[in-house]
Amino acid sequence: MDGKKALGLLLAIAGGILVLKFFGIHLGFLFGTLFAIALVGLGVVAWRSNRKIIGAIVGGIGILMLLPALSKLIMLGIAVVLIIFGISMVKKNNNNRHF
Template identity: 50%
Template sequence: MNGKNALGAVLVVFGGLMVMKFLGIHLGWIVGLLMPFILIGLGVVGVRNDSKVIGSILIVVGGLMLLPKLFGLFSLLLAIVLIVWGVAMFKGKRI
């Protein structure tokens, strides 16, 4: 994909999001979820193309943006581990 096609695709996506917002369909949560992954991906591309400082910064910023969104998943995994550990203690088995 050359630069002209990429710019056209970006303009179509932004225009579509603007029309959907006008119609009352809000997709801000999807953009908020995708943005950290986009930054991490751009950081990886930057590191591979010998721009290690900027790529590393983008990876760190994307990771920090992703942490609050994954907090619910981390909490669920912690709860499952605690339940399994408690049940194992009742049964007297070692994990």
């Protein structure tokens, strides 16, 4: 793909995003996450091309930007584990009760 086609595709995507925003569909969280992932990727590429300081800085910024999304996933995992543990405790047959 040459430069003009890539720019045209980029402009079409940007226009589509603006149209979605006009109709009340906001995708800011998606683009924030994609931007953070892109920064981590750029950091890895820089690290592998022996630019370790720049790679570490860019990758670190990307990871810091991803922390809020990762915290939600971690909390979801903890909630699922608690639910499974609670259900297993309810279903467990306790015949050794000493009341």
